[in-house]
Amino acid sequence: MEEAHPTILIVDDQPANIHLLAEALAADYEIVVATSGQEAIELAMAGDPPDLVLLDILMPGMSGYEVCERLKADDWTKSAPIIFVTAKNREEDETHGLEIGAVDYITKPFSMPIVRARVRAHVELKRHRDLLETLSLRDGLTGIPNRRQFEQHLDRCWRLASRERLPLSLCFADIDKFKLYNDRYGHLAGDDCLRSIANTLHGCANRPMDLVARFGGEEFVAILHGTDEDGAGILAERMRTAVEALKIPNKSVSGGAMVTLSIGLATVIPDEQTLASELANRADQALYRAKDQGRNCVVRYVP
Numbered sequence: 001m002e003e004a005h006p007t008i009l010i011v012d013d014q015p016a017n018i019h020l021l022a023e024a025l026a027a028d029y030e031i032v033v034a035t036s037g038q039e040a041i042e043l044a045m046a047g048d049p050p051d052l053v054l055l056d057i058l059m060p061g062m063s064g065y066e067v068c069e070r071l072k073a074d075d076w077t078k079s080a081p082i083i084f085v086t087a088k089n090r091e092e093d094e095t096h097g098l099e100i101g102a103v104d105y106i107t108k109p110f111s112m113p114i115v116r117a118r119v120r121a122h123v124e125l126k127r128h129r130d131l132l133e134t135l136s137l138r139d140g141l142t143g144i145p146n147r148r149q150f151e152q153h154l155d156r157c158w159r160l161a162s163r164e165r166l167p168l169s170l171c172f173a174d175i176d177k178f179k180l181y182n183d184r185y186g187h188l189a190g191d192d193c194l195r196s197i198a199n200t201l202h203g204c205a206n207r208p209m210d211l212v213a214r215f216g217g218e219e220f221v222a223i224l225h226g227t228d229e230d231g232a233g234i235l236a237e238r239m240r241t242a243v244e245a246l247k248i249p250n251k252s253v254s255g256g257a258m259v260t261l262s263i264g265l266a267t268v269i270p271d272e273q274t275l276a277s278e279l280a281n282r283a284d285q286a287l288y289r290a291k292d293q294g295r296n297c298v299v300r301y302v303p
Contacts, residue, residue: 006051011040037062057086072101139214142198150213162270169224169232176295178218180252229267260296
């Protein structure tokens with residue numbers, strides 16, 4: 001499959017400037033344009049952040065400086081490199097732009113070969129940074145997202161759900177009696193078991209905003225954006241039965257049982273009175289109830 005082109009967001013209130021830059025870069029990049037600061041922020045936060053922002057400073061309403069500061073203050077967009085392309089050519093203007101987070105500063109009238117060269121260099125640097133960031137967000141044993149990525153994604157989903165008034169569901173899952181499994185079969189077999197279950201759970205959640213992560217030890221967590229309690233219950237049951245269907249023997253428990261999963265889930269519509277940590281606590285309480293009720297089941301949070 002052909003690799004997608006990096007995305008460049010061009011922000012300028014003058015259509016002629018946008019056209020000039022877009023025409024020069026369109027062959028190698030996916031171009032998105034905004035004619036105001038507010039529109040630029042909305043576009044940058046609506047989906048995946050752009051791979052580079054070409055940003056004018058002198059715009060009506062919100063200046064390019066303010067756009068830069070707001071993008072750099074948000075965890076979702078702070079990694080997007082920003083190049084100021086502006087008629088402001090004083091040394092103190094460039095210094096200020098770099099101090100607030102821009103990676104480069106190009107003054108108008110600009111040389112298009114220089115613009116292309118600088119854009120190419122900064123996009124390549126971002127690609128390398130993204131690769132390192134991706135590695136840091138993956139669990140070393142299972143290869144699925146780790147707790148750090150879970151926390152970052154939960155924060156983003158919380159803000160999106162709060163703004164859009166959508167439900168947000170969380171599932172905490174724990175492998176039943178995994179310590180006994182490790183004691184009987186050994187840690188290498190335990191690692192194989194964790195990898196198999198992680199891949200199975202990861203395959204159950206396939207919507208773009210859903211995320212399954214290893215929370216720690218034998219515990220996993222699923223974030224389900226825009227999913228109500230009934231929908232989360234269906235997915236949680238799918239996860240439980242998928243692990244059961246692996247038929248991983250666990251003779252450390254009575255009856256020669258298979259490895260199973262207990263799941264607790266909770267759902268809220270985020271607002272200013274609720275914290276993301278409360279949702280996690282509710283899902284964790286539901287998980288403990290699932291353990292108390294005999295394991296290998298799904299339990300919804302009840303106050």
